[in-house]
Amino acid sequence: MKLRTAFTAFAAVTAAALALSGCAQKSTASNGGGAGDVKTVRVFISGDTNIQKLWTDDLGPAFEKANPGYKVQITLDLHGEHDAQTMAKLSASVTQKKDPGFDLVDGGFVPKASAANFLDPVDTSKISALGEIPADVVKAGGTGGIPYRGSSVLLAYDTKAVPAPPKTLDDLLAWIKAHPGKFTYNSPKSGGSGGSFVATVLDKYVPADVRQKMTVGYDKSLEPAWDQGFATLHGLNPYVFQKGVYPNGNQQVLDLLASGQISMAPVWSDMFTTAVANGAIPATVKATQISGPSFTGGAAYLGVPASSPSKDAALKVANFVLQPEQQALIVKDISGYPAISLDKLPQELQTKFANADTNNLRKGYFDSMTKDLNNLWDQKVPGK
Structure with missing residues:
Protein backbone atom coordinates (compact mmCIF):
# COMPACT_ATOMS: atom_id res chain seq x y z
CA MET A 1 0.00 0.00 0.00
CA SER A 151 -14.90 -1.47 3.07
CA SER A 152 -14.12 -5.13 2.57
CA VAL A 153 -14.94 -7.85 0.10
CA LEU A 154 -17.72 -10.21 1.16
CA LEU A 155 -19.20 -13.40 -0.27
CA ALA A 156 -22.62 -12.68 -1.77
CA TYR A 157 -25.02 -15.58 -2.29
CA ASP A 158 -28.60 -16.07 -3.44
CA THR A 159 -30.48 -17.73 -0.60
CA LYS A 160 -32.91 -19.31 -3.09
CA ALA A 161 -30.06 -21.46 -4.44
CA VAL A 162 -27.67 -21.40 -1.47
CA PRO A 163 -29.52 -21.76 1.85
CA ALA A 164 -26.27 -22.32 3.77
CA PRO A 165 -23.25 -20.43 2.34
CA PRO A 166 -19.65 -21.64 2.64
CA LYS A 167 -17.95 -20.56 5.85
CA THR A 168 -14.31 -21.09 4.85
CA LEU A 169 -12.24 -20.71 1.69
CA ASP A 170 -11.95 -24.50 1.41
CA ASP A 171 -15.73 -24.77 1.62
CA LEU A 172 -16.08 -22.13 -1.08
CA LEU A 173 -13.66 -23.84 -3.46
CA ALA A 174 -15.52 -27.12 -2.96
CA TRP A 175 -18.88 -25.39 -3.60
CA ILE A 176 -17.62 -23.88 -6.86
CA LYS A 177 -16.66 -27.29 -8.21
CA ALA A 178 -19.93 -28.83 -7.04
CA HIS A 179 -22.03 -26.14 -8.78
CA PRO A 180 -20.49 -25.49 -12.23
CA GLY A 181 -21.32 -22.13 -13.80
CA LYS A 182 -22.89 -20.64 -10.67
CA PHE A 183 -19.86 -18.67 -9.40
CA THR A 184 -17.58 -16.07 -10.91
CA TYR A 185 -15.31 -13.14 -10.09
CA ASN A 186 -14.07 -10.21 -12.16
CA SER A 187 -10.51 -10.06 -13.47
CA PRO A 188 -8.29 -8.51 -10.78
CA LYS A 189 -7.16 -5.64 -13.01
CA SER A 190 -10.79 -4.60 -13.47
CA GLY A 191 -11.84 -4.36 -9.84
CA GLY A 192 -10.96 -5.07 -6.26
CA SER A 193 -13.61 -7.67 -5.51
CA GLY A 194 -12.10 -10.08 -8.01
CA GLY A 195 -8.62 -9.04 -6.95
CA SER A 196 -9.47 -9.89 -3.36
CA PHE A 197 -10.72 -13.36 -4.31
CA VAL A 198 -7.51 -14.00 -6.23
CA ALA A 199 -5.30 -12.77 -3.38
CA THR A 200 -7.26 -14.84 -0.88
CA VAL A 201 -6.76 -18.05 -2.87
CA LEU A 202 -3.05 -17.26 -3.24
CA ASP A 203 -2.79 -16.61 0.49
CA LYS A 204 -4.04 -20.10 1.24
CA TYR A 205 -0.57 -21.31 0.23
CA VAL A 206 1.67 -18.36 1.15
CA PRO A 207 3.48 -18.64 4.51
CA ALA A 208 2.45 -15.94 6.97
CA ASP A 209 5.93 -14.43 7.25
CA VAL A 210 6.25 -14.22 3.46
CA ARG A 211 2.83 -12.61 3.11
CA GLN A 212 3.70 -10.03 5.74
CA LYS A 213 6.69 -8.93 3.67
CA MET A 214 4.52 -8.76 0.57
CA THR A 215 2.04 -6.41 2.24
CA VAL A 216 4.58 -3.79 3.33
CA GLY A 217 7.10 -3.71 0.46
CA TYR A 218 8.10 -4.97 -2.96
CA ASP A 219 10.18 -8.12 -3.36
CA LYS A 220 9.78 -9.95 -6.67
CA SER A 221 11.81 -12.89 -5.39
CA LEU A 222 8.88 -13.82 -3.11
CA GLU A 223 6.41 -14.28 -5.97
CA PRO A 224 7.02 -18.03 -6.51
CA ALA A 225 5.00 -18.44 -3.31
CA TRP A 226 1.96 -17.65 -5.49
CA ASP A 227 2.48 -20.54 -7.89
CA GLN A 228 0.27 -23.07 -6.13
CA GLY A 229 -2.50 -20.52 -5.75
CA PHE A 230 -2.42 -19.62 -9.43
CA ALA A 231 -2.60 -23.30 -10.28
CA THR A 232 -5.68 -23.62 -8.07
CA LEU A 233 -7.30 -20.62 -9.79
CA HIS A 234 -6.54 -22.03 -13.24
CA GLY A 235 -8.09 -25.29 -12.13
CA LEU A 236 -11.37 -23.46 -11.42
CA ASN A 237 -11.82 -22.39 -15.06
CA PRO A 238 -14.14 -25.27 -16.04
CA TYR A 239 -16.41 -24.50 -13.07
CA VAL A 240 -16.83 -20.71 -13.19
CA PHE A 241 -19.47 -18.87 -15.22
CA GLN A 242 -18.54 -18.94 -18.93
CA LYS A 243 -15.66 -21.37 -18.24
CA GLY A 244 -12.52 -19.27 -18.15
CA VAL A 245 -13.97 -15.97 -19.39
CA TYR A 246 -14.22 -13.43 -16.57
CA PRO A 247 -16.38 -10.33 -16.07
CA ASN A 248 -14.87 -6.88 -16.51
CA GLY A 249 -15.37 -4.97 -13.28
CA ASN A 250 -17.14 -5.18 -9.94
CA GLN A 251 -20.45 -3.98 -11.37
CA GLN A 252 -20.68 -6.74 -13.98
CA VAL A 253 -20.46 -9.30 -11.20
CA LEU A 254 -23.29 -7.59 -9.31
CA ASP A 255 -25.36 -7.55 -12.51
CA LEU A 256 -24.90 -11.31 -12.93
CA LEU A 257 -26.06 -11.84 -9.35
CA ALA A 258 -29.04 -9.54 -9.83
CA SER A 259 -30.15 -11.36 -12.98
CA GLY A 260 -29.82 -14.80 -11.37
CA GLN A 261 -27.23 -16.00 -13.88
CA ILE A 262 -24.91 -16.85 -10.99
CA SER A 263 -25.65 -17.73 -7.37
CA MET A 264 -22.46 -16.64 -5.62
CA ALA A 265 -19.59 -14.17 -6.02
CA PRO A 266 -17.17 -11.94 -4.10
CA VAL A 267 -18.46 -8.35 -3.89
CA TRP A 268 -17.47 -5.06 -2.31
CA SER A 269 -19.39 -4.53 0.93
CA ASP A 270 -20.38 -0.94 0.15
CA MET A 271 -21.45 -1.57 -3.46
CA PHE A 272 -23.43 -4.65 -2.46
CA THR A 273 -25.26 -3.08 0.46
CA THR A 274 -26.16 -0.03 -1.60
CA ALA A 275 -27.44 -2.22 -4.46
CA VAL A 276 -29.66 -4.19 -2.10
CA ALA A 277 -30.96 -1.00 -0.50
CA ASN A 278 -31.94 0.58 -3.81
CA GLY A 279 -33.45 -2.61 -5.20
CA ALA A 280 -30.82 -3.28 -7.85
CA ILE A 281 -30.17 -6.67 -6.23
CA PRO A 282 -33.03 -8.84 -4.91
CA ALA A 283 -33.49 -9.04 -1.16
CA THR A 284 -32.97 -12.81 -1.42
CA VAL A 285 -29.27 -12.16 -2.03
CA LYS A 286 -27.28 -11.92 1.20
CA ALA A 287 -23.58 -11.50 2.05
CA THR A 288 -21.22 -12.92 4.64
CA GLN A 289 -17.51 -13.19 5.35
CA ILE A 290 -15.47 -16.38 5.04
CA SER A 291 -12.43 -17.50 7.02
CA GLY A 292 -9.25 -19.44 6.48
CA PRO A 293 -8.39 -16.80 5.18
CA SER A 294 -11.03 -14.08 4.96
CA PHE A 295 -11.36 -11.76 2.00
CA THR A 296 -9.31 -8.58 2.12
CA GLY A 297 -10.46 -5.09 3.02
CA ALA A 354 -23.49 -7.81 11.84
CA ASN A 355 -21.68 -10.31 9.61
CA ALA A 356 -18.56 -8.24 8.94
CA ASP A 357 -15.71 -7.46 11.32
CA THR A 358 -15.08 -3.81 10.53
CA ASN A 359 -12.24 -3.44 13.03
CA ASN A 360 -10.10 -6.30 11.74
CA LEU A 361 -9.85 -5.94 7.97
CA ARG A 362 -7.27 -8.17 6.30
CA LYS A 363 -4.80 -6.07 4.32
CA GLY A 364 -4.12 -6.59 0.65
CA TYR A 365 -0.70 -6.75 -0.96
CA PHE A 366 1.68 -3.84 -1.41
CA ASP A 367 0.79 -1.83 -4.52
CA SER A 368 3.72 -2.99 -6.66
CA MET A 369 3.16 -6.59 -5.62
CA THR A 370 -0.50 -6.25 -6.63
CA LYS A 371 0.49 -5.03 -10.10
CA ASP A 372 2.66 -8.11 -10.57
CA LEU A 373 -0.14 -10.31 -9.23
CA ASN A 374 -2.58 -8.86 -11.79
CA ASN A 375 -0.17 -9.42 -14.67
CA LEU A 376 0.60 -12.97 -13.57
CA TRP A 377 -3.12 -13.74 -13.29
CA ASP A 378 -3.56 -12.62 -16.91
CA GLN A 379 -0.80 -15.02 -17.95
CA LYS A 380 -1.61 -18.01 -15.78
CA VAL A 381 -5.35 -18.20 -15.13
CA PRO A 382 -7.89 -17.41 -17.90
CA GLY A 383 -8.60 -19.75 -20.78
CA LYS A 384 -9.36 -23.41 -21.17
Missing part, protein backbone atom coordinates in the same frame (compact mmCIF):
# COMPACT_ATOMS: atom_id res chain seq x y z
CA LYS A 2 2.92 2.36 0.43
CA LEU A 3 5.13 3.66 -2.34
CA ARG A 4 8.67 4.51 -1.17
CA THR A 5 9.88 6.10 -4.38
CA ALA A 6 9.05 9.79 -4.80
CA PHE A 7 7.92 11.04 -8.18
CA THR A 8 10.38 13.76 -9.20
CA ALA A 9 9.39 14.61 -12.76
CA PHE A 10 6.31 16.69 -13.42
CA ALA A 11 4.03 14.88 -15.88
CA ALA A 12 2.85 16.31 -19.18
CA VAL A 13 -0.29 18.35 -19.06
CA THR A 14 -3.45 16.21 -19.09
CA ALA A 15 -7.12 16.88 -18.82
CA ALA A 16 -6.99 16.12 -15.12
CA ALA A 17 -4.03 18.43 -14.57
CA LEU A 18 -5.78 21.22 -16.44
CA ALA A 19 -8.87 20.72 -14.33
CA LEU A 20 -6.82 20.93 -11.17
CA SER A 21 -5.04 24.04 -12.38
CA GLY A 22 -8.33 25.74 -13.17
CA CYS A 23 -9.64 24.71 -9.79
CA ALA A 24 -6.57 26.22 -8.15
CA GLN A 25 -6.98 29.54 -9.95
CA LYS A 26 -10.65 29.88 -9.03
CA SER A 27 -10.09 28.86 -5.45
CA THR A 28 -7.12 31.18 -4.96
CA ALA A 29 -9.32 34.07 -5.99
CA SER A 30 -12.06 33.05 -3.57
CA ASN A 31 -9.54 32.81 -0.77
CA GLY A 32 -8.51 36.43 -0.98
CA GLY A 33 -7.18 38.35 1.96
CA GLY A 34 -10.33 40.25 2.95
CA ALA A 35 -11.81 39.53 6.36
CA GLY A 36 -15.21 38.72 4.88
CA ASP A 37 -13.97 36.31 2.21
CA VAL A 38 -15.24 32.74 2.09
CA LYS A 39 -12.63 30.14 2.97
CA THR A 40 -12.71 27.48 0.27
CA VAL A 41 -11.47 23.95 0.90
CA ARG A 42 -10.77 22.18 -2.39
CA VAL A 43 -11.40 18.45 -2.09
CA PHE A 44 -9.94 16.26 -4.83
CA ILE A 45 -11.51 12.80 -5.22
CA SER A 46 -9.84 9.96 -7.07
CA GLY A 47 -12.59 7.39 -7.26
CA ASP A 48 -16.15 6.64 -8.29
CA THR A 49 -19.25 8.79 -8.56
CA ASN A 50 -20.71 7.38 -5.32
CA ILE A 51 -17.84 9.02 -3.41
CA GLN A 52 -18.31 12.26 -5.34
CA LYS A 53 -22.02 12.18 -4.44
CA LEU A 54 -21.18 11.54 -0.78
CA TRP A 55 -19.12 14.74 -0.72
CA THR A 56 -21.29 16.96 -2.91
CA ASP A 57 -24.64 15.96 -1.42
CA ASP A 58 -23.80 15.30 2.22
CA LEU A 59 -20.35 15.82 3.71
CA GLY A 60 -19.68 19.12 1.96
CA PRO A 61 -23.07 20.74 2.68
CA ALA A 62 -23.04 19.46 6.28
CA PHE A 63 -19.61 21.03 6.85
CA GLU A 64 -20.69 24.34 5.29
CA LYS A 65 -23.83 24.43 7.45
CA ALA A 66 -21.86 23.75 10.63
CA ASN A 67 -19.07 26.18 9.69
CA PRO A 68 -20.43 29.46 8.24
CA GLY A 69 -17.84 31.23 6.10
CA TYR A 70 -16.45 28.00 4.63
CA LYS A 71 -17.09 26.43 1.24
CA VAL A 72 -16.23 22.90 0.09
CA GLN A 73 -15.34 22.61 -3.60
CA ILE A 74 -15.23 19.15 -5.19
CA THR A 75 -13.16 17.91 -8.14
CA LEU A 76 -13.44 14.29 -9.36
CA ASP A 77 -10.92 12.19 -11.27
CA LEU A 78 -13.23 9.31 -12.19
CA HIS A 79 -11.78 5.89 -11.30
CA GLY A 80 -8.44 7.56 -10.58
CA GLU A 81 -7.53 7.52 -14.26
CA HIS A 82 -4.91 10.24 -13.77
CA ASP A 83 -3.41 9.12 -10.46
CA ALA A 84 0.12 9.10 -11.90
CA GLN A 85 -0.25 12.69 -13.07
CA THR A 86 -1.77 13.70 -9.74
CA MET A 87 1.18 12.19 -7.89
CA ALA A 88 3.56 14.02 -10.21
CA LYS A 89 1.68 17.26 -9.57
CA LEU A 90 1.97 16.68 -5.82
CA SER A 91 5.69 16.00 -6.17
CA ALA A 92 6.27 19.17 -8.16
CA SER A 93 4.20 21.27 -5.76
CA VAL A 94 6.21 20.07 -2.75
CA THR A 95 9.57 20.51 -4.50
CA GLN A 96 8.68 23.98 -5.78
CA LYS A 97 6.63 24.93 -2.69
CA LYS A 98 3.66 25.81 -4.87
CA ASP A 99 -0.09 25.30 -4.53
CA PRO A 100 -0.98 21.81 -5.85
CA GLY A 101 -4.52 22.92 -6.74
CA PHE A 102 -6.33 21.11 -3.92
CA ASP A 103 -6.29 21.11 -0.12
CA LEU A 104 -7.67 17.68 0.78
CA VAL A 105 -7.40 14.49 -1.27
CA ASP A 106 -9.55 11.36 -1.04
CA GLY A 107 -7.98 8.58 -3.10
CA GLY A 108 -6.36 5.19 -3.07
CA PHE A 109 -2.93 6.69 -3.65
CA VAL A 110 -2.94 8.63 -0.36
CA PRO A 111 -0.70 6.08 1.47
CA LYS A 112 1.79 6.28 -1.43
CA ALA A 113 1.75 10.07 -1.31
CA SER A 114 2.28 9.87 2.44
CA ALA A 115 5.24 7.51 2.07
CA ALA A 116 6.74 9.90 -0.49
CA ASN A 117 6.41 12.81 1.99
CA PHE A 118 3.96 14.69 -0.23
CA LEU A 119 1.43 15.08 2.60
CA ASP A 120 1.37 17.09 5.80
CA PRO A 121 2.07 14.76 8.77
CA VAL A 122 -0.88 14.32 11.14
CA ASP A 123 -1.31 13.05 14.68
CA THR A 124 -3.89 13.31 17.45
CA SER A 125 -2.95 16.94 18.07
CA LYS A 126 -4.25 17.73 14.56
CA ILE A 127 -6.86 14.97 14.09
CA SER A 128 -8.26 14.12 17.49
CA ALA A 129 -10.24 11.06 16.30
CA LEU A 130 -7.04 9.24 15.26
CA GLY A 131 -6.74 8.11 18.86
CA GLU A 132 -10.01 6.19 18.51
CA ILE A 133 -9.05 4.33 15.32
CA PRO A 134 -7.08 1.02 15.48
CA ALA A 135 -3.36 1.77 15.45
CA ASP A 136 -2.59 -0.58 12.55
CA VAL A 137 -5.21 1.15 10.39
CA VAL A 138 -3.66 4.53 11.11
CA LYS A 139 -0.16 3.15 10.50
CA ALA A 140 -1.16 1.73 7.10
CA GLY A 141 -1.90 5.25 5.88
CA GLY A 142 1.55 6.55 6.77
CA THR A 143 2.28 9.75 8.64
CA GLY A 144 -0.03 11.80 6.42
CA GLY A 145 -2.97 9.42 5.92
CA ILE A 146 -6.26 10.05 7.73
CA PRO A 147 -8.54 6.96 7.68
CA TYR A 148 -12.17 8.09 7.38
CA ARG A 149 -14.12 5.13 5.93
CA GLY A 150 -13.56 1.54 4.90
CA GLY A 298 -9.14 -1.82 4.30
CA ALA A 299 -9.54 1.85 4.98
CA ALA A 300 -9.86 4.80 2.62
CA TYR A 301 -7.67 7.75 3.53
CA LEU A 302 -7.74 11.52 3.30
CA GLY A 303 -4.54 13.55 3.01
CA VAL A 304 -3.55 17.21 3.16
CA PRO A 305 -0.90 18.17 0.56
CA ALA A 306 2.24 19.45 2.23
CA SER A 307 2.20 22.60 0.08
CA SER A 308 -1.51 23.40 0.40
CA PRO A 309 -2.07 27.06 1.36
CA SER A 310 -5.18 26.06 3.36
CA LYS A 311 -3.93 23.29 5.65
CA ASP A 312 -5.86 24.46 8.71
CA ALA A 313 -9.15 24.55 6.82
CA ALA A 314 -8.48 21.13 5.30
CA LEU A 315 -7.75 19.65 8.72
CA LYS A 316 -10.97 21.18 9.98
CA VAL A 317 -12.87 19.27 7.29
CA ALA A 318 -11.00 16.04 8.07
CA ASN A 319 -11.85 16.34 11.76
CA PHE A 320 -15.46 17.04 10.88
CA VAL A 321 -15.97 13.90 8.75
CA LEU A 322 -14.66 11.73 11.60
CA GLN A 323 -17.43 12.86 13.96
CA PRO A 324 -20.23 10.31 14.62
CA GLU A 325 -22.87 12.28 12.67
CA GLN A 326 -20.77 12.29 9.49
CA GLN A 327 -19.62 8.72 9.99
CA ALA A 328 -23.30 7.78 10.12
CA LEU A 329 -23.79 9.55 6.77
CA ILE A 330 -21.06 7.37 5.27
CA VAL A 331 -22.85 4.25 6.49
CA LYS A 332 -26.26 5.44 5.27
CA ASP A 333 -25.24 6.87 1.92
CA ILE A 334 -22.60 4.49 0.55
CA SER A 335 -22.77 1.61 3.05
CA GLY A 336 -19.15 2.29 3.92
CA TYR A 337 -17.57 1.04 7.11
CA PRO A 338 -17.08 3.81 9.67
CA ALA A 339 -13.51 4.60 10.65
CA ILE A 340 -14.51 5.15 14.26
CA SER A 341 -15.86 2.41 16.51
CA LEU A 342 -19.26 1.02 15.55
CA ASP A 343 -20.53 1.48 19.08
CA LYS A 344 -20.47 5.24 18.57
CA LEU A 345 -23.18 4.95 15.90
CA PRO A 346 -26.92 4.35 16.26
CA GLN A 347 -27.93 0.74 16.86
CA GLU A 348 -29.83 0.45 13.58
CA LEU A 349 -26.65 1.24 11.67
CA GLN A 350 -24.58 -1.23 13.67
CA THR A 351 -26.80 -4.06 12.44
CA LYS A 352 -25.70 -3.36 8.85
CA PHE A 353 -22.35 -4.92 9.66
